[in-house]
Amino acid sequence: MSVSFLLRMLLLAVVLFGLWGVLFRRNLLFKVLAMDIMNTGVISLYVLSARRGGVAPVAGTGGDAFADPLPQAVIVTAIVIGFSILALLIVYVMDLSRHFHTLDADRIEERWRRD
Amino acid sequence: MTESGAGYLFVLLFVFLPLCAGVVAAVTGRGGTVPLGLCAVLSLAGALRLLTGEEAIRLVLLGSYGVELLLDRVAATFIFANSVVCLAVALHLRHGSVPSLLVPVMTMLSGTANAVFLSYDLFNIFVAVDLSTILGFLLIRMGRKPRQIWSSIKYLFVNNLGMIFYLLGCLDVYRHVGTFSLSALSGAPLSAVVLLMGGLVVKGGLFLPGLWLPEAHGEADAPVSALLSGVVVKIGLAPLLRIAGENEAARGLLLVLGPAAALWGVFHALFEKDAKRLLAYHTLSQVGFIAAVPSVGHLYAAAHGLFKSWLFLSVGRLLTRRIAALSRETVSRSLRVALVLGSLAISGCPPFAGFGAKLRVMGGALPWQEPLLLLAAVGTAASFAKFLFLPRKGAPFALKDAAEKELPPVSPAGGMATPSRGAGFEDVWLGAALFGMGLFLGGFEAKEIVKAVLVLGGGWGMFALLRGRSLPLSRSLETMENLVGVLVLFLAVALLGVRTWFF
Numbered sequence A: 001m002s003v004s005f006l007l008r009m010l011l012l013a014v015v016l017f018g019l020w021g022v023l024f025r026r027n028l029l030f031k032v033l034a035m036d037i038m039n040t041g042v043i044s045l046y047v048l049s050a051r052r053g054g055v056a057p058v059a060g061t062g063g064d065a066f067a068d069p070l071p072q073a074v075i076v077t078a079i080v081i082g083f084s085i086l087a088l089l090i091v092y093v094m095d096l097s098r099h100f101h102t103l104d105a106d107r108i109e110e111r112w113r114r115d
Numbered sequence B: 001m002t003e004s005g006a007g008y009l010f011v012l013l014f015v016f017l018p019l020c021a022g023v024v025a026a027v028t029g030r031g032g033t034v035p036l037g038l039c040a041v042l043s044l045a046g047a048l049r050l051l052t053g054e055e056a057i058r059l060v061l062l063g064s065y066g067v068e069l070l071l072d073r074v075a076a077t078f079i080f081a082n083s084v085v086c087l088a089v090a091l092h093l094r095h096g097s098v099p100s101l102l103v104p105v106m107t108m109l110s111g112t113a114n115a116v117f118l119s120y121d122l123f124n125i126f127v128a129v130d131l132s133t134i135l136g137f138l139l140i141r142m143g144r145k146p147r148q149i150w151s152s153i154k155y156l157f158v159n160n161l162g163m164i165f166y167l168l169g170c171l172d173v174y175r176h177v178g179t180f181s182l183s184a185l186s187g188a189p190l191s192a193v194v195l196l197m198g199g200l201v202v203k204g205g206l207f208l209p210g211l212w213l214p215e216a217h218g219e220a221d222a223p224v225s226a227l228l229s230g231v232v233v234k235i236g237l238a239p240l241l242r243i244a245g246e247n248e249a250a251r252g253l254l255l256v257l258g259p260a261a262a263l264w265g266v267f268h269a270l271f272e273k274d275a276k277r278l279l280a281y282h283t284l285s286q287v288g289f290i291a292a293v294p295s296v297g298h299l300y301a302a303a304h305g306l307f308k309s310w311l312f313l314s315v316g317r318l319l320t321r322r323i324a325a326l327s328r329e330t331v332s333r334s335l336r337v338a339l340v341l342g343s344l345a346i347s348g349c350p351p352f353a354g355f356g357a358k359l360r361v362m363g364g365a366l367p368w369q370e371p372l373l374l375l376a377a378v379g380t381a382a383s384f385a386k387f388l389f390l391p392r393k394g395a396p397f398a399l400k401d402a403a404e405k406e407l408p409p410v411s412p413a414g415g416m417a418t419p420s421r422g423a424g425f426e427d428v429w430l431g432a433a434l435f436g437m438g439l440f441l442g443g444f445e446a447k448e449i450v451k452a453v454l455v456l457g458g459g460w461g462m463f464a465l466l467r468g469r470s471l472p473l474s475r476s477l478e479t480m481e482n483l484v485g486v487l488v489l490f491l492a493v494a495l496l497g498v499r500t501w502f503f
Helices: A003-024 A028-050 A069-100 A105-114 B003-028 B034-052 B073-093 B102-118 B122-143 B146-177 B182-187 B190-204 B213-219 B222-246 B248-270 B275-292 B297-315 B333-346 B353-364 B369-388 B425-441 B446-466 B480-502
Strands: B057-062 B067-071
Touching: A003 A028, A003 B480, A028 A069, A028 A105, A028 B146, A069 A105, A069 B122, A069 B146, A105 B146, A105 B480, B003 B034, B003 B057, B003 B067, B003 B102, B034 B073, B034 B102, B067 B073, B067 B102, B067 B122, B073 B102, B073 B222, B073 B297, B073 B425, B102 B122, B102 B222, B122 B146, B122 B190, B122 B222, B146 B182, B146 B190, B146 B213, B146 B480, B182 B222, B190 B222, B190 B248, B190 B480, B213 B222, B213 B275, B222 B248, B222 B275, B222 B297, B248 B275, B248 B369, B248 B480, B275 B297, B275 B353, B275 B369, B297 B333, B297 B353, B297 B425, B333 B353, B333 B369, B333 B425, B353 B369, B353 B425, B353 B446, B369 B446
Parallel strands: none
Antiparallel strands: B057 B067
């Protein structure tokens, strides 16, 4: 079993772990954090699949040995977007907790309908 | 000027200009609705120029990596609808006071939407779609009501989760075909296509994963809802249609999802008591029509953008959201004209764009799709008969059924800017645009007109039968937990389904 295969499986496990949190944690803050764990797993998968010979693109001296720059360039953008969405979500979840006095998604839903 | 030079000019006009104008307006806090209106007029001119052009322009930005833009008729049709809707919203917001960030965010959103329509590679689509999700989130909660905050968080959460799946799909495609370009998608593995579709189906509000839509569109203020239904939903649909054009499995998935969504939305709309939620459910249903026949979906999407935003803007001027409380006394005449014309347009009545677009969809539908879509069309006519046949006096106020009790108390459906006036320039503009597009789409043959009239008549008959009846439909699928669960289930079922049917 190669190292890269093992790493890939581990990262997929991280994504699934995050998904489990999104699905089964009832606290909104944990849901948001679990989603970020998923995002981190996906980002690491990109980095992993871009690595080909273990040499940085700039340091590469030709041939196919250096890392593929495109997924890396692409994932930098995704990191920024994921970060901004995480920040927005946390700020507004805080705002929400001030109004509903709870972070439990089910209870918020219940009170929301009653309002 | 070379062809690609013209292409870059178009990109500056459609994407760069609205984004810059939005940022400048946000920083300076000046300009009122001018940036939104001006950018809309300029993009409209560009879109019309592109529509009359001979050939599509393809801009390859990064050679072998497949970062591409495609300026073709499909993109131009979407941009056309976007700019018409934005101009109407700008005209609507001219009066009354609005939050200072509203117009800048709307302007940026229209530029982002144009970027999605032009993109022809997976990653540009990802960036623009996610940007539009953030801007949409800001818009939904612009009215600052606690109800809107919860709806907007649900919207952002579910859409972002969908985009994480999309990102996984992108990686899978890149690993197999070595490029992000959509044109290489025919060779993409199935799991990748399903993951890509998962994210976009959520964003486009298609069928069950799109059930965040009724709440978000129902709670947002009316001008925002108009933009959400008219433009933001298409941000998910345009890439879906593009992918379906390249990949057979994706097309198959849309063919099934389309009619299912059309019927599901109409069924819920028939028994809805809240005017804004009714329109939101119809968005769910109309999205089904768009997806059912991917090759002509863009035409229907454009027509839907026009009439749905008109309906949202009109309903926003009503004194109450409760349909039962509407009567000829409470709705001014000019507003009634706008409501009736919008309702007729969405029901597919000639000579409006709804007729021609429905005709194209029906013409392209598969034999098994046709009866389902026809049933959905009849249901749409029945549902909108609620606005056509207003009672003379408001119905005696009775809170018999539970569904009606859940509605918020009588409050202006508009939210932020609710000028108490009749029709305005935006009504004239949207009516004219619908009429013009209807003429452009054509198809006024006696046989087809009789068919459309029959659908309308059947719908009104159904309305008479169902009048006064209610069905307490559960909304439990619209809670956050269930939305997430449904999305995951959808991905699993889609993967299994596609594998069984195609291989």
